[in-house]
Amino acid sequence: MKKVEEYYAPWVKGIPMYISDHIEKAWRDPKLHRMMSNENPLPPSDKVLDAMVKYSKMANRYPDQGLVVRSKIAEMNGLDGPQNVMIGNGSSEVYDNIFRMFITPGDEVIQHTPCFGIYGLRGKLLGAKMVSVPMIYKNHKMEYDPDAILKAVTDKTKIIVVANPNNPTGNFMDAQHFVTIAETGIPFVVDEAYVEYAGLKMSQVALTKKYENVIITRTLSKAYGLAGMRFGYAMAAKPVIDQISGSLLPWNVGTVPMWAALAAFEDQEGLKERVKFNNEAVDFITESLSVIPGFYVMNSKANYILFDCGETGKTGKEALAYAETKGIILRGESKKYDSDGWFRVTIGTKEENELFVNTMLEFFGVKK
Numbered sequence: 001m002k003k004v005e006e007y008y009a010p011w012v013k014g015i016p017m018y019i020s021d022h023i024e025k026a027w028r029d030p031k032l033h034r035m036m037s038n039e040n041p042l043p044p045s046d047k048v049l050d051a052m053v054k055y056s057k058m059a060n061r062y063p064d065q066g067l068v069v070r071s072k073i074a075e076m077n078g079l080d081g082p083q084n085v086m087i088g089n090g091s092s093e094v095y096d097n098i099f100r101m102f103i104t105p106g107d108e109v110i111q112h113t114p115c116f117g118i119y120g121l122r123g124k125l126l127g128a129k130m131v132s133v134p135m136i137y138k139n140h141k142m143e144y145d146p147d148a149i150l151k152a153v154t155d156k157t158k159i160i161v162v163a164n165p166n167n168p169t170g171n172f173m174d175a176q177h178f179v180t181i182a183e184t185g186i187p188f189v190v191d192e193a194y195v196e197y198a199g200l201k202m203s204q205v206a207l208t209k210k211y212e213n214v215i216i217t218r219t220l221s222k223a224y225g226l227a228g229m230r231f232g233y234a235m236a237a238k239p240v241i242d243q244i245s246g247s248l249l250p251w252n253v254g255t256v257p258m259w260a261a262l263a264a265f266e267d268q269e270g271l272k273e274r275v276k277f278n279n280e281a282v283d284f285i286t287e288s289l290s291v292i293p294g295f296y297v298m299n300s301k302a303n304y305i306l307f308d309c310g311e312t313g314k315t316g317k318e319a320l321a322y323a324e325t326k327g328i329i330l331r332g333e334s335k336k337y338d339s340d341g342w343f344r345v346t347i348g349t350k351e352e353n354e355l356f357v358n359t360m361l362e363f364f365g366v367k368k
């Protein structure tokens, strides 16, 4: 008799459950300052909460396919209608749905690193080979490298994914490069998880009207502040949305998230408040920490900031450990570009941002 392991698909063997240790830790100890997962520090608005309560009372019913919220998304983005929108249980699920419809084992997915980890996790589950193209680090600034992305294309490339703005670097790629990549005809997924912080004017969604191979993804987890609710979406040409929607689990988005998402889209004042709070906090942290000699702050248009403290003589790991003594959880980054000084902070509440700044000034020995 063969062992059960011998029956597993070879490319999934040994893949563990995804557990985010710092999120586990933060839920166990609510006193900790969650400045590590690019969450929004502000709770949902009353309008969103009202929708949640209203539809919770109908939780005995199955949800429909979300035509109302999909129509709203289409309208907000200048698209024809709900046929251009697919909704998911967070944009992580949307990535899974997209990847499932393109990838067969051995296919290549190009990602621009450093980047969000879910592309790799979902790609590997389908047997994809992840091709990581590094960004350029020049004059203490992170830059996109569209030429290197194009050079990495082979006849096995099934998907190119680029986040705009990128996580963890916080910057945008120049608009013309999206056109160049779209022109290859290769399925090109643009992850706009954080675009609302700079405004929808920075979106590449208009490309979906000209290029069938362009797919835009978004989420309500960031600027809208609804990470725990799980709602994300993809926008593309109708035939592509039709095809990728074929991989959806029935009722993948619950009644409550679906209608709460609609309330969030209708509450643009609520979004504006959250964006204003965030962007002022990004400026505050950027300015406050730029005084540290040898400490480099990446210019961010999102709700997190990436730092390189390599030239201070200290490591990112040491900065993380010091912050932890004050109850602050930050996000570590691997060694890259000859520096082990990388780490990232997520914008917190006003008090948390002040605590973070003071903690860093203290750690790097700079007087206020």
Ligand SMILES: Cc1ncc(COP(=O)(O)O)c(C=O)c1O
Pocket (backbone or CB within 6 Å): 037, 038, 089, 090, 091, 092, 093, 116, 163, 166, 167, 191, 193, 218, 219, 220, 221, 227, 231, 232
């Ligand atoms: C670039 C990027 N895309 C997508 C997501 C996923 O968000 P969600 O699955 O909560 O929609 C994140 C979350 O951190 C992210 O950083």
